[in-house]
Amino acid sequence: MTGPLLIQYGTQAQKDFFLPRILSGEHVWCQGYSEPNAGSDLASLRTSARRDGDDFIVNGQKIWTTLAHCANWILLLVRTSTDEAKRQKGITVLLVDMTTAGCTVRPIPNLRNEADFCEVFFDNVRVPAANVVGEIDQGWALAKAVLGHERIFLGAPSRPEYAIKRLERLAQDRGAFDDPGFVARYAKLRLDLYDLSAAFERFARVLRAGGVLGADVSVLKIFCSELYQRITEEMLTVAGEEARLWDDLHTGAGDVDAMNLYLDSRAPTIFGGSNEIQKGVLAKGVLGLPSSF
Ligand SMILES: Cc1cc2nc3c(=O)[nH]c(=O)nc-3n(C[C@H](O)[C@H](O)[C@H](O)COP(=O)(O)OP(=O)(O)OC[C@H]3O[C@@H](n4cnc5c(N)ncnc54)[C@H](O)[C@@H]3O)c2cc1C
Structure with a gap:
């Protein structure tokens, strides 16, 4: 799901860095969309990213993140602005290295006591602004494009x-x-x-x-x-x-x-x-x- 998104919206530098690593399996991705109070109503998401120089500082929580405990990168939806009247505005897509300090993964056992999905916590996680896909605050259209790819896959x-x-x-x-x-x-x-x-x-x-x-x-x-x-x-x-x-x-x-x-x-x-x-x-x-x- 990250591959088609980067092919469509990524910078050349993002394509050059990420696509070969997706193909080789060096990078394993998970999808950080859902939050405790933002599932179907995804636009309610509250995980925040605050600009700090060349970085963003991410704080918040994702849930039901499939195989996050096996992944080393997460395709993350974050809120970068709360000013706009429409909640869909002010959402940004970030590519986050899950080995960064402050990122914690807690698996959720399923009915068979296996870990399929996880909670992912972000505590002042520093992410380079170069890892924004598309425009800042304009991530909703990209998030929907990913869901479109996901629907044919599912x-x-x-x-x-x-x-x-x-x-x-x-x-x-x-x-x-x-x-x-x-x-x-x-x-x-x-x-x-x-x-x-x-x-x-x-x-x-x-x-x-x-x-x-x-x-x-x-x-x-x-x-x-x-x-x-x-x-x-x-x-x-x-x-x-x-x-x-x-x-x-x-x-x-x-x-x-x-x-x-x-x-x-x-x-x-x-x-x-x-x-x-x-x-x-x-x-x-x-x-x-x-x-x-
Ligand atoms: C096995 C599994 C793996 C998952 N993996 C991921 C993942 O990797 N990454 C990720 O981000 N998320 C993942 N999810 C989360 C998934 O996307 C959400 O569970 C889903 O979007 C529903 O959100 P919710 O659980 O908050 O339920 P809610 O949104 O609270 O919905 C509860 C019920 O109300 C119904 N409902 C809600 N709104 C409406 C409406 N407007 N009209 C009609 N009915 C409505 C829903 O259909 C549902 O039956 C996963 C979930 C599961 C079960």
Whole structure:
């Protein structure tokens, strides 16, 4: 997500420094958008950056930052001005080295007691002004551009594809294909996955041709995340009482991590902008309906 942003809005110096390090894996990025009181309502973010000579001094907190404990750089949204009447103004995009003094990462254990996401604290963290992407106070448009890239990425059929292969493996092994009820439900999931892949391809073609995606890309994220959930729910139906929190299910063709996938499928309807927010985007941006946000 940082790569496309820098290609579109970065200075030449930023592109030269960061892009090769993203490709080599030397820099691992996390996304510092959400805060305790700024999730869906992102424009409420309060992490501040105050100018001090050639630097900014950052103070505040981010939350739900995926894999922040594995990252060494964070793409950070900060508030650089509170003067403007519109809250979207006064937000700036900063590239922050997480090894800088004052930056602390605290992992949040999930239901399986694993660390997937974290809280990230900033206590007088000094960041060079050269690490601002785009214009100071004008970061909202950039933040939205990143979310647009994220939506096509989150709408890619790879997650449901992986899950349906595991469902097929489990169903073969447990004899579920002998049940006409299962076969009917499976056929619907399979056909929906074909439809999702076709829709994804249509959006990908626009990008490949150098085009820009519109608000309608939100449909991809809703379709993909809900299909992923329906597939993993069917997997638990096939697994029945075997589906336990910790164990993989054994089949002749290899193990199936049914409960892991089911739990994993809860997240995509929330992250990257919840599905309710995506429906709002479609209502306003595609259907032209009145909207309060
Ligand atoms: C697994 C996971 C990973 C994440 N990773 C990251 C990350 O790497 N970086 C990052 O910055 N954030 C990350 N997030 C945070 C994510 O972006 C937020 O959780 C999300 O934007 C929702 O914000 P919230 O949790 O504050 O919920 P809220 O905004 O408080 O929403 C609560 C509920 O109200 C609904 N709601 C809110 N506003 C509206 C509205 N206007 N219309 C209709 N319904 C509404 C929401 O849909 C939701 O159901 C992650 C979240 C999860 C679950």
